[in-house]
Amino acid sequence: MTTKIAPQRIADAVIMLIVGIALIVCLVPFLHILSISLSSKQAVLSNIVTIFPREFDPEAYRIVFRDAAMLRAMGVTIFLTVTFTAVSMIMSICAAYPLTKDRLKGKSFFMLLIVFTMFFSGGLIPEYLLVKELGLLNSLLALIVPGMISAFNLIILKTFFSSIPASLEESAYLDGCSHIGILTRIVLPLSLPVLATLSLFYAVSRWNGFMDALFYITDSQLFPIQLKLYQIIMNSMTTDLTAQEGAAQTEVVPEGLKAASIMFATTPILIVYPWLQRYFVSGIMIGAVKG
């Protein structure tokens, strides 16, 4: 017997080892940045910080939390994320529910209209010109409205709605319940897992997105946190990398401060996503089955 069990155990150990290495690779950059943010300036400058803080010093966080522009950017991002997620979910629900009904005339036309946008788009410049024509440049609406429905999320939602037994809806229907009544009283309460998943997707995309802000927002009062971070991190990085070419040294942000800003912008998501994990895993599975 022992000769049979031993190779199994070895295989298990090897698999755990490989997965363990993958986990370390995932975590090291975060531990490193966290350590830098919590170490003293001298320790960071002398390159002795690896994955544990050296000469513990929370000064960088004190600076971040006293920086009015940073707090403002965080406020803008929180407002954007909450508003965007709410609007996106309402719009997605409004679109997905009728698309599950065969009685909706033109259903396949609407579907085609929506799905086509997943494969072809006018491109960045026409989208920019549209936002400009609508007078949305330098307005937070430009970061909410143009991307408010994701066709991909919409299809996941529609697939989930279709999986709810039709008999449930029919009996409510015969009792005189309207479509909107059925939607709010029967379909939505049964769809909480997928609603949680998609809310997370929308929220994360808004929280992390900065491309549209880079294009549409020039007023620093309206900068979301990612754009603010981009300026802090990237400007000094580019200067740093090209310094030997004789580029002028513009404001170089201390490493500790960059690290603290990164932690400041990331922590909220790190706290939220593990709690929603079981929802988005099942949500993706639904999407996986029927694309």
Add this chain to the structure above:
Amino acid sequence: MEKHPAQVTIKPSVPVLTGRRRRAVFLQDYQLYLLIGLPIVYFLLFKYVPMYGAAIAFKDYNIFQGVLGSEWVGFDNFRQLFAMSQFYQVVRNTLLLNVLDLLFSFPAPIVLAILLNELRVVWFKKAAQTILYLPHFISWVIIGGLVYQMFANNGGLVNNLIQALGLQPIPFLTDKNNWVLVYLGTGIWQSAGWGTIIYLAALTGVNKELYEAAEVDGAGRLKKIWHITLPGIRSTIVVMLIMQLGHIMSIGFERPYVMSNPLVMDYAEVISTFVYKAGLQSAQFSIATAMGLFQAFIGMIFVISANAVAKKFGEQGIW
């Protein structure tokens, strides 16, 4: 005909009398159109109007005359675009980075999912999944910062370790060939864990009896993976591959933008960053739009052909 649909939706849904049922049914269907109306307007305005706006690729776009008023110039903008030496470089870079990404990033989640599937210690498996999903939730701006902290020539963690071993530091971010490796590695790091979700979902559908039967026949672990697990998720792999092939010409903006620096532009300038720089920074709207349209068109051809090929091989395809 009901003239005030808005009033109808407000009505409480009391049981309907038989005589009014027919009318009520019609009104209830009206609600469906009410619900879908705004989303359809959204798609028309924000997706289809820009498609129309792409007409400026065939016009000499003038800000004051707008999309409609500008003069048609046929394929002049495309001719000008194709004559630019930068055009070929940018298209080459986009294809190069995407093809390499496909080769290296595509198999990673499949391998990882199979490993996770083989794990028998439940708590370890769950913890591993949570940690592996983490990079997916990090913005590219922050990933750009992390990459710099890890790989910078001066003070990057990796080079510090290399120097501590008494070796010469490696210019990861400033040498263009090394930069491509860092770019690819970062892509795997960010997406591999998240990508496992879909394959793990497919793996739950594999018939357990097959494994038992194989065990009776004396199949080892690797044999079971090769003959049962992989064929079991084949159709999922094919669908994912088609979707990836469809995106071979399109490249996200944020990843190449935050990871590039002036020293590696020979490889880092891709279609999306080119469009941004030519269009929004240099105000060559028509040329930039022509580039975007060229990309969208080729991309669509890729999706359609990939799907057709998959169907020829007896797979489901994506439509």
